[in-house]
Amino acid sequence: MSGLSIEKLSMRFDLPGGGSVQALKDVSLDLKEGELLSVLGPSGCGKTTLLNIVAGFLAPTEGVMTLNGHTIKGPDAERGMVFQQGALFEWMSVRENVGFGPSMKGMPKNDKAEIVNHLLDVVGLQDFKEKAVYELSGGMQQRVALARCLANDPDVILMDEPLGALDALTREKMQSLVLKLWKETGKTIILITHSVEEALLLGERLIVMAPRPGRIHKEYRLPFAELGVNSDLREVKTHPDFGPKREEILNMIWDMEEEIMGTAEADA
Amino acid sequence: MTGLIVLAVYVGIFVASMVIFTRIGASIRDYTSLKTVTFGDESAVRPNRAAGIISILTLFLLWGMFTGSSLIPRFLHAPAPFVGLTSFEYTVAASGQQDTATVTVLVHDREENPDLPVVDDGDGIAKNDSIKVAQYRSKLVPFDKNDDIKKSDGAKIIAINGKKVKPGSRVNIEGGSVTISDKGTPNFSPDNGLQMEPLYLPSPEAVIERTGKVLQEGFRGTSLLGHLGWSLFRVIAGFLCGAIVGIPLGYAMGLSNWFRGWFDPIVEFMRPVPPLALIPLVIIWAGIGETGKIILLFLAALWIMAIAARSGVSGVKISKVHAAYSLGASKWQIMRYVIIPNSLPEIFTGARVAMGVCWGTVVAAELVAAEKGAGMMIMVASKFQNTDIVILGIILIGVIGFGIDMLMRGAERILVPWKGKG
Numbered sequence: 110m111s112g113l114s115i116e117k118l119s120m121r122f123d124l125p126g127g128g129s130v131q132a133l134k135d136v137s138l139d140l141k142e143g144e145l146l147s148v149l150g151p152s153g154c155g156k157t158t159l160l161n162i163v164a165g166f167l168a169p170t171e172g173v174m175t176l177n178g179h180t181i182k183g184p185d186a187e188r189g190m191v192f193q194q195g196a197l198f199e200w201m202s203v204r205e206n207v208g209f210g211p212s213m214k215g216m217p218k219n220d221k222a223e224i225v226n227h228l229l230d231v232v233g234l235q236d237f238k239e240k241a242v243y244e245l246s247g248g249m250q251q252r253v254a255l256a257r258c259l260a261n262d263p264d265v266i267l268m269d270e271p272l273g274a275l276d277a278l279t280r281e282k283m284q285s286l287v288l289k290l291w292k293e294t295g296k297t298i299i300l301i302t303h304s305v306e307e308a309l310l311l312g313e314r315l316i317v318m319a320p321r322p323g324r325i326h327k328e329y330r331l332p333f334a335e336l337g338v339n340s341d342l343r344e345v346k347t348h349p350d351f352g353p354k355r356e357e358i359l360n361m362i363w364d365m366e367e368e369i370m371g372t373a374e375a376d377a
Numbered sequence: 378m379t380g381l382i383v384l385a386v387y388v389g390i391f392v393a394s395m396v397i398f399t400r401i402g403a404s405i406r407d408y409t410s411l412k413t414v415t416f417g418d419e420s421a422v423r424p425n426r427a428a429g430i431i432s433i434l435t436l437f438l439l440w441g442m443f444t445g446s447s448l449i450p451r452f453l454h455a456p457a458p459f460v461g462l463t464s465f466e467y468t469v470a471a472s473g474q475q476d477t478a479t480v481t482v483l484v485h486d487r488e489e490n491p492d493l494p495v496v497d498d499g500d501g502i503a504k505n506d507s508i509k510v511a512q513y514r515s516k517l518v519p520f521d522k523n524d525d526i527k528k529s530d531g532a533k534i535i536a537i538n539g540k541k542v543k544p545g546s547r548v549n550i551e552g553g554s555v556t557i558s559d560k561g562t563p564n565f566s567p568d569n570g571l572q573m574e575p576l577y578l579p580s581p582e583a584v585i586e587r588t589g590k591v592l593q594e595g596f597r598g599t600s601l602l603g604h605l606g607w608s609l610f611r612v613i614a615g616f617l618c619g620a621i622v623g624i625p626l627g628y629a630m631g632l633s634n635w636f637r638g639w640f641d642p643i644v645e646f647m648r649p650v651p652p653l654a655l656i657p658l659v660i661i662w663a664g665i666g667e668t669g670k671i672i673l674l675f676l677a678a679l680w681i682m683a684i685a686a687r688s689g690v691s692g693v694k695i696s697k698v699h700a701a702y703s704l705g706a707s708k709w710q711i712m713r714y715v716i717i718p719n720s721l722p723e724i725f726t727g728a729r730v731a732m733g734v735c736w737g738t739v740v741a742a743e744l745v746a747a748e749k750g751a752g753m754m755i756m757v758a759s760k761f762q763n764t765d766i767v768i769l770g771i772i773l774i775g776v777i778g779f780g781i782d783m784l785m786r787g788a789e790r791i792l793v794p795w796k797g798k799g
Contacts, residue, residue, distance in 0.1 A: 166699055186705030196696040199795040200718035209714070210704040243798035254700075261704050 113140040113163070113265055113297060118172035120158055120323075131322035132158045133169070138316070138325070142264075143295045145334055147302060147312030149358065151365045155323020156301050157269060163299065164190050164267050176264060186210060189263035191254050191271040197242045203229070203253055204238045210261030228256040231293075232286065248279035252286065259294065268300040272307065284310055285342055292338045305358050309333050309351065310342055317358060319365055321372075327361065329354070379571050382455070383439060390435050398427045437581060444580035445572050455571035458512045459484050462494065463552035466539070467520060467563060469503040471532035476501035480518055483509040484552060484567040502526050508565065513574050515566035517558065533561055579765040584772075587765040596766065597757060599749050605773060607749040611667070612735045612781075615674020619731060623679045624724060627686025628716070644680055644687075652677035652738040656745055665746035670739065677738045678731040685727020689720025722789075722796035729785040736778045751777075 120133040133155045140146055148156045161167045163174060165184040174181040176188065189210075190196075197206050204225055205212075211221040229235045232252040234245075242250060251271055258266055271287075272280045284307060291298055302308050308315050313334045319326035331354070337345045345351065415421040441449040445457050461484060468477045478501065481494045491509060498504040502525040510516040526532045535541060537548040537555050547556045553567040575583065591601045599607075629636040630644070655676055663669035693716055701715045743752025751774050758766035789796065 164699070164703060166702075184699070184702035186703070188703060190700060190703040192696040192700060195694050196700040198697065198701075198715065198718070199798050200721075200793075209701070209706075213701075213704060213706045213710050213714075241795065241798075243795060257700075257704070263703075267703075 112142050112144075112177070113138075114175045115139070115163070116173045118159070118162065118169050118174065120155070120162065120167070121170045133162075134322035134324050136172070136323070136325055140265075140297055140299070142297055145291050145298045145300070145311065145313040147300045147308040147315050148318060149302065149305060149308045149315065149362065150318030150323075150326075151320055151362050151369065153323075153369070154318040154320040154365075156318050158323065159318075160267050160269055160299065160301055163265075164188055186214070186261050187264045189258035189261055189266045191251075191258050191266065191268045193270045194247070194250070194274045197250055197253055197257070199241065199243045201242070202239050203234060203242060203245070206242055206253055207256045207260050209257055214261075224260050225256075228260055231259075231290070232256045246279075248275055248283060251275065251283060255286070255290065259290065259296075263296070265297045265299065268298065270301055270303060273303060280307075281342060285337070287311055288334060288337050288342075291334075305355055305362070306346070309354060309358070310337055310345060315358075317361060320369060326365075329358075379443065379455075379573070382571060383443060386442070387435065387439060390431070390438075394428070394431045394435075398425065398431070440578070440581055443571065443573050444575070444578055444583075446580040446582055448580075448582055456568075457572055458570040459552040459568040460486065460512065461552070463550065465537055465548075465550045465555055465565075467503070467534050468536040468539070469520070469524065469526075469532050470535045471502065471526040471530065474502055474526075475535075476503040477536075478503035478520070478524075479505045480520065480563075480565075481505070481507040482553070482565055482567075483507070485509060485511055487511045487513070498523065502532075510565060510567060512567060513569055515564055518555075518563045518565055520563060528561065534563060537563065576762055576764060579768065584765045584768050587763075588769050591766065591769065596754055601754075601773075604749055604751055604754045605777065608736075608739050608743065608751040609777065611670045611674060611739050611750070612732065615671045615739070616678045616728075616732055616735050618671065618675040619678025619735075620682045620728065622675075623682030624686045626679075627683040627688075628690055628712075628720075630683065630687045631690025631720075632716075640683075644683055647676075648680045648684065652734065653741050656742055660746065670742050670747070673742055674735045674738055677734050681727050681731040681734060682724070685724050685730075686720060689723035689727075690716055692723060693719045718795075721793045725785070725789045725793055725796070729782060729789070732781050732785060733778065736774075736781060740774055 115136060115138040118133055118136040119131070121129055121131045123129045136155075136159060138146075148159070150156050158167065162169050163181065165181055165188065181188075198209065201209070207228055208221050208225045211224055216224075226235070229238055232255060234249060234252055234256070237245060237249065242253060245253065254271065268287075272283050275283060287298075287300075288311065290296075300308075300311055302311070309331060310333050312329075312331055315329040315331055316325050317327045317329075318324065333345050333348065333351060336348065409421050409423065412418060412421045438449065438453070440446070442453055443455050445454050462481065463484070464479050464481045466477050466479050468475060478499055479496070481496050483491060483494050485491050493509055494507045496505045496507045503520070504523040504525075506518060506520055506523065508516055508518055520534065521528045521532050524532060534557060537557075538550060540548050542548060542557050544557050544559050544561055547554055553565055556564045556566070558564050579587075588601075595601065596604065626636075626640060630640050631637075652673060655673060659669045659673045659676075663672050697715055697719065698711060701711050706714065739750070740752035743750035744756045747753040751770055755767045755770035755774075758764075758770065
């Protein structure tokens with residue numbers, strides 16, 4: 110069985126002052142190979158917790174996860190991760206950062222150099238190969254992070270708000286790049302984001318999560334990612350379905366936020 | 378008194394040069410110079426180069442002025458102590474008679490021992506006297522020694538230079554002052570001027586001359602470089618031992634609950650204990666030899682390095698560690714390629730602090746007991762009142778401490794260019 114399968118995942122942990130938090134409850138999800146899933150939700154809905162569990166950084170209290178038939182236990186090179194920012198190794202050059210995964214596996218130098226060169230071409234950083242990562246702009250750094258993740262040829266790529274800290278223009282370019290890479294490599298991708306537009310553009314499937322306890326509230330299948338692969342993202346945004354979908358999801362999240370505020374006030 | 382005058386001159390030079398140089402400066406027109414808000418904007422405050430140079434020159438100028446240095450023109454000297462001949466008259470009253478005689482005073486350099494000035498007796502019941510006195514000293518004048526009527530016979534001084542006096546009063550004369558003691562004997566004190574006695578502060582040229590001498594002859598059987606070399610050797614040996622133990626200890630504390638729990642109380646307790654407070658115990662345990670000193674410096678460096686390594690580990694962003702695991706790194710690879718490089722800037726900062734502390738501690742330890750070393754040199758010199766060697770030693774200790782810090786900074790720039798860029 111290929112693909113990622115999550116079954117009845119729950120996560121509950123004790124607080125230091127007593128009491129406990131139900132971060133996730135009965136989250137089930139099946140992801141076929143090559144699917145692009147974006148995850149949206151108000152803050153505190155457990156989307157980052159979910160991603161950390163899939164990455165293997167956290168152990169769920171209940172539930173099973175399998176990838177291509179075997180159970181996920183801890184972090185592994187088969188599940189690559191792209192973080193928001195600051196996860197590059199600033200003591201290494203761009204080339205060394207991208208080649209980190211292959212180096213850890215002990216890949217021969219020539220093979221590694223080939224992979225690194227190819228990926229630097231793909232993300233357009235060939236000229237910055239020997240630069241230190243802290244000399245690059247935020248957008249370039251995220252391209253390095255993408256290339257570093259791809260160099261390891263993972264089965265699943267997990268993205269935790271990878272474009273969250275970028276300015277609007279850079280963000281748009283990066284969204285196109287993510288789509289392009291998705292199509293070219295055929296990787297399974299889970300993308301967490303705060304931006305409804307981004308979730309719509311970069312999600313074949315989109316799930317909206319609800320808080321308290323964190324759970325899947327609604328799921329969509331969307332045509333925009335497929336459209337965006339071949340055309341300008343700004344054109345995609347003019348698609349007749351795009352605006353109404355965005356409004357619908359925004360209202361949904363807005364209602365959830367209001368509910369949280371309401372209970373918070375009631376608690377106080 | 379002299380201190381206040383030195384301070385006044387210093388402040389005077391500070392204010393005067395500030396007024397002059399802040400008017401003329403500002404020829405550079407870079408971005409910062411165009412800022413209008415500079416008060417409160419720390420980044421707009423840059424050290425004024427002229428101020429730096431004048432500051433150092435002023436220190437040497439003051440040193441020269443108040444020691445009468447031959448390196449600066451004479452008119453800049455603070456008033457010098459009086460040297461040479463002076464005299465005063467005293468009037469004696471005894472058995473209803475009065476007479477006046479002259480005391481000739483020779484004030485001489487402390488190093489010299491001249492003959493008494495020769496004077497004729499003069500007439501009357503009081504005869505002329507002569508005395509000699511060294512600079513910065515004073516002397517009672519046995520005026521009645523050659524007089525016809527002695528003090529024991531009722532002779533009494535009633536005036537100095539025509540001014541009426543009684544026991545306790547004081548008369549200023551040229552080149553000094555005369556005080557009448559309780560028993561009626563005049564006491565002459567020469568004018569000390571405002572310069573420092575060489576015993577307290579030798580002139581710059583005396584220090585330079587002594588430097589040449591110590592460089593050639595050494596001090597107490599060891600050359601000057603030998604003394605400094607021994608101190609440096611102890612610092613480096615102690616620091617290296619401290620780093621070799623402290624860095625792995627800090628890593629262990631940053632990576633394992635058990636190590637953290639076990640060593641936290643020890644490290645947190647030892648950290649605030651000044652290494653100087655350990656000197657007596659170390660001397661009791663290990664004696665005053667090299668072992669004791671290196672143990673002391675080891676203890677001085679150990680906690681600093683352990684804490685630096687520990688905070689280096691805790692400063693690793695968790696996303697970097699997660700990223701490395703997701704890229705397939707093993708624990709050992711995480712250590713080698715993520716934790717160690719990420720903690721190097723912290724460790725360098727710790728090493729700089731530790732070297733500074735070690736340098737201070739070694740000098741103090743040598744002050745207490747040592748046969749060689751910079752601290753021993755100044756301690757022994759002070760016992761023999763060789764103030765010039767003390768000053769020489771202090772300058773060299775300062776220069777070396779500064780040099781160590783500069784070297785460490787340079788090494789930091791070259792070895793960990795990613796510092797603060799994470």
